[in-house]
Amino acid sequence: MYMLRALDIYKSFDHLKVLKGVSLTVQRGEVIAIIGPSGSGKSTFLRCLNRLETIDRGTIEIEGEIMVQNGPDGRAVYSGEKEIALIRRKMGMVFQNFNLFPHKSVLENLILAPVIVNRVPREEAEKTALELLRKVGLENKARNYPFELSGGQQQRVAIARALAMNPDIMCFDEPTSALDPELTGEVLKVMQDLAAEHMTMIIVTHEIGFAREVADKVIFMDEGIIVEQGKAKEVIDNPKHERTREFLSKVLRV
Amino acid sequence: MDYVLKLLPHMLEGWKTTLSLFFLTLILCLPLGTIMGIARISKFKPLQWFMEFYVWIFRGTPLLLQLLFVYFGLMTVGIRLERFTAALLAFVLNYAAYLAEIIRSGIQSIDRGQYEAADVLGLTRFQTMTNIILPQVFKRVVPPIGNEVINLVKDSALIYVLAISELLRVAKTAVMRDETFVPFIMAAVFYLFMTAVVQQFFKWVEHKFDYYR
Ligand SMILES: Nc1ncnc2c1ncn2[C@@H]1O[C@H](COP(=O)(O)OP(=O)(O)OP(=O)(O)O)[C@@H](O)[C@H]1O
Numbered sequence: 001m002y003m004l005r006a007l008d009i010y011k012s013f014d015h016l017k018v019l020k021g022v023s024l025t026v027q028r029g030e031v032i033a034i035i036g037p038s039g040s041g042k043s044t045f046l047r048c049l050n051r052l053e054t055i056d057r058g059t060i061e062i063e064g065e066i067m068v069q070n071g072p073d074g075r076a077v078y079s080g081e082k083e084i085a086l087i088r089r090k091m092g093m094v095f096q097n098f099n100l101f102p103h104k105s106v107l108e109n110l111i112l113a114p115v116i117v118n119r120v121p122r123e124e125a126e127k128t129a130l131e132l133l134r135k136v137g138l139e140n141k142a143r144n145y146p147f148e149l150s151g152g153q154q155q156r157v158a159i160a161r162a163l164a165m166n167p168d169i170m171c172f173d174e175p176t177s178a179l180d181p182e183l184t185g186e187v188l189k190v191m192q193d194l195a196a197e198h199m200t201m202i203i204v205t206h207e208i209g210f211a212r213e214v215a216d217k218v219i220f221m222d223e224g225i226i227v228e229q230g231k232a233k234e235v236i237d238n239p240k241h242e243r244t245r246e247f248l249s250k251v252l253r254v
Numbered sequence: 255m256d257y258v259l260k261l262l263p264h265m266l267e268g269w270k271t272t273l274s275l276f277f278l279t280l281i282l283c284l285p286l287g288t289i290m291g292i293a294r295i296s297k298f299k300p301l302q303w304f305m306e307f308y309v310w311i312f313r314g315t316p317l318l319l320q321l322l323f324v325y326f327g328l329m330t331v332g333i334r335l336e337r338f339t340a341a342l343l344a345f346v347l348n349y350a351a352y353l354a355e356i357i358r359s360g361i362q363s364i365d366r367g368q369y370e371a372a373d374v375l376g377l378t379r380f381q382t383m384t385n386i387i388l389p390q391v392f393k394r395v396v397p398p399i400g401n402e403v404i405n406l407v408k409d410s411a412l413i414y415v416l417a418i419s420e421l422l423r424v425a426k427t428a429v430m431r432d433e434t435f436v437p438f439i440m441a442a443v444f445y446l447f448m449t450a451v452v453q454q455f456f457k458w459v460e461h462k463f464d465y466y467r
C-alpha cells in the first residue's frame with residue numbers, strides 16, 4: 001500500500017508557474033531523494049505535500065486519506081481543517097534552517113508539540129524525548145538552549161523534534177545545506193539510521209552521494225516537472241535524460 | 255532645609271497622584287497595546303485598517319491635545335469624567351497606540367520559519383502565538399518599551415493642564431507662592447529618581463531574558 005500519493009500537482013506564485021504537473025507515489029518505508037537545480041520547485045513541491053503551500057490543482061492523499069483533490073471546476077479543493085490537521089500529523093518536517101524555538105531548551109523543543117497538540121502527559125513526553133535525544137546522540141544537551149549548539153547538533157535536535165510527534169513520513173528540505181561541510185556527516189548519519197529503521201522519507205538534497213547510498217528512489221526535477229525518476233543508483237550512475245546528465249556532471253564536478 | 259521638609263508632604267501628595275497615573279496607565283496599556291499590536295496585523299482587514307487609523311490618530315497628535323480633547327471634548331457632548339479618569343483614559347489610549355506599534359514590529363521581526371515549524375508540528379494559530387511568537391516578541395520589545403515607560407514618567411506632568419495636583423503642579427504652585435526655585439529642584443529629584451528606578455528595572459528584565467538568543 002502506498003503511503004503518500006501526489007497526482008498532477010500544479011502550483012503558481014502569481015504568474016510564475018513553479019509546479020507543472022508533478023506526480024509521486026511513495027511506498028511505506030521507501031526513501032525518496034529529490035534532486036535538481038536551484039529554482040526547479042523541489043522545496044515548493046515538498047512544502048505542498050504538508051500544506052505549507054496550497055496547490056492550484058491536483059490530488060494529495062496520505063495513507064488513503066484525501067487532503068486535497070480537484071473539484072468539478074478542475075481547481076484544487078482542500079478537505080476540512082480537522083481532517084487536514086489529522087493527516088498532517090502523520091508528517092514530520094525538517095527545514096534547512098532548523099527553525100528550533102530559541103526560547104525553549106532542547107528538551108522543551110521536543111516535548112512542546114506532543115504535550116500541547118497530542119496531550120501526552122509531560123513525564124511521558126520527556127521520557128520519549130530523552131530516548132530520541134539519545135538516538136541522535138544528544139542526550140547530554142537536553143537542558144541546553146539552541147544557541148549553545150553547533151549547526152549539526154541543532155539539526156539533529158530538529159530531527160528529534162519532528163520524530164517526537166511519531167510521524168509516519170519524514171520530509172527533509174536540504175537538511176545539510178546550511179551546515180559547514182564538516183558537520184553534514186553527523187546529520188546524514190542520523191538520517192541513514194532512520195532509513196535503516198524503514199522510516200518513510202522524502203529528502204530534498206544536494207548530497208548526491210548520500211542520495212545514491214541511502215535513497216531507494218531518486219527524483220530529478222527541473223523547471224517544475226519530474227524529468228527522470230528511478231532506482232537511485234540507476235538514475236545517478238546512468239541518467240537517461242540529457243538534463244539529468246548535465247545537472248549531475250555539474251554537481252559532481254564540484 | 256526646613257523649607258524642603260515643610261514642602262515634602264505636599265510634594266509626596268502630588269507624587270502619589272503621579273504614581274497612580276503611571277501605574278494605572280502601565281497596567282492597562284500593556285495588555286491593551288499587545289492586543290492592539292496583534293489586531294494591527296490581523297487577517298481581518300477592517301480590523302487592521304481600524305488599528306492603523308487609531309495608531310495614526312494617537313501618534314499623530316500631541317498627547318496634550320488628547321488630554322484636553324478627552325476632558326473638555328467629552329464634556330461638550332455631555333459626558334463628564336472625573337479629571338483624573340479623563341487623564342488616565344487619554345494616557346491609556348495614547349500609550350496603547352505606541353505599544354501597539356512596538357508589539358507589531360516585534361511580531362513582524364520574528365522569522366517566518368518559527369511559524370512554519372509550529373505549523374508542521376500541528377500547533378493552532380493561537381497556540382503558536384502564545385507559545386512561540388509572543389514569548390520571543392517580549393524579549394525583543396523590552397528595550398523599546400523601556401524607552402516608552404521613561405517617556406511615561408515625564409509625560410505624566412502633562413496632566414497639570416487639567417488642574418490635577420500632580421508632582422509638577424504642586425512644585426509650580428509652591429514656586430509662585432514662596433518665590434523660590436527649590437520646589438522645582440525637588441520635583442526634578444523626584445523625576446530623576448523615578449526614571450532611574452525604571453531604567454534599573456528594565457535592565458533587570460533584559461538580563462532575565464539573557465538565557466537565550
Ligand atoms: N513564496 C514564494 N513566492 C514567490 N515565489 C516563490 C515562493 N517560493 C518559491 N518561489 C519561486 O518558485 C521557484 C521554485 O522555488 P523552490 O524554492 O521550490 O526551488 P528549489 O528547487 O527548492 O530551489 P533551491 O535548490 O534553490 O532550494 C523559484 O523561482 C522561487 O523563486
Ligand SMILES: [Mg+2]
Nearest residue numbers: 042043044174
Ligand atoms: Mg529549496
